[in-house]
Amino acid sequence: MKNLQLKKHIMTAISYLIPIVVGAGFMLAIGNIGGGSQISDIEEGFGFFDTLTTMGGLVLGLLPLVIATGIAFSIADKPGIAPGMVIGLAAINIQAGFLGGILGGFITGYLTKYITEKLNVPKWAEGLKPMLLIPLISSVLSGLIMYFVIGKPVAIGTVFLQDYLSSLDTSDKILYGVIIGVLASIDYGGPINKVVFAFVLSLQVEGVYEPITVLMLASMVTPFGMAMAYFFQKPFRKNIYTQNEKETLKTAFPMGVVMITEGCYPIILNDLFRCIVATGVGGAVGGALSMLWGADSSVPHGGMLAMVTMTHPLGFLGALLLGSLATAIVLFILKKPVDRNQVRLDDDKEADIDLSSVKIS
């Protein structure tokens, strides 16, 4: 299974998808704020905001195509693009949605790769292979699989999941908020966070906006919480940051505003365990409140900027501030007092990772 590199392929596709969703999501949000609506009849005329709403909506409707094409490209390289688009559109058509797009992308990717490698043609037909044979055969076969095998079940499963998620009661919401908040925050944008991201992103594409908002919040509680903890130092007479760390906060906080946690890395790596605990608590509190108050971002990135796309931006702000406060309090209590002028040789500290599997390939 490891050789299949499933995760790498889906991450590659997501890396192409993110700017598309963010751009389109903001277009839709700005259009909607300006009172725009979908252009249904070109003859009737349209205004500026109508164009934004329409473009945003059109692109967001194509996300299963984007993810399928991205995955197929990652697996099969350039020949994967054409059949990837076909199966993505088929997934949209049969209403198998984003999940259908993901599965379809894998199917068509491996199928295309197999055909590209195994199909031998006479010399005169070599030009036909990439131009006609691969796109046609691969598209037809994977399209048939989508329409006759996986499409319907996936569509039913998607509807079921949507119904389930929209019928959550308060305690369920808090529970899911805590789980997503903790998992998305504790490894600071690492592998656990990315798996959660793939999952909540699929929900977002299906129109369930709350879980991804929790993930966004979880990426922000650390920089916000660390910055808040800075201001606890004076009133409570306990110094927890060195001069270097204070300087780090100056860039880490603005990065946090736009949902980039990594600015905090120097501080985190100096004191990994305490920071993880503080972040996890903040993620849990913020996540629960965010779900409870219905914070719903229709874009998957952007941090505070994404608030323009929410119907409950104040719920998000409240959850973010309280979650960060929780992080700040826990961090402030856990952290040992330090001399402000102490210089930490953070370079010498490294995680204990077994590198024996690292090989020349």
Add this chain to the structure above:
Amino acid sequence: MKIVGIAACTAGIAHTYIAKEKLIKAAQQAGHEICMETQGTIGRQDELSAEKINEADVVIIAADVKVSGKERFEGKKIIEIPTEIVIRAPKKLIKRVENLIDEANQVQS
């Protein structure tokens, strides 16, 4: 040792560049010469020159996603790892790379 490498992560705005910095720092501290290309969401930056690649003893690809232009490294010793490893233990990784290259060279001679 002469090292060339590529860094690329999923969101393509942060881990990519942290991995690049960490790897450069760790390699230089260990006395190696290193050039790193980044493939973030903005596209390719600090593209590796053919000359650099030609001279390199090893190629380190620190990526969570598919990188482009791998064909440039044909016939080279390539080491592929997720960005996570570079960010969390860059010096250990450089040590490991040194050992691997030594082993490979011994086998050859």
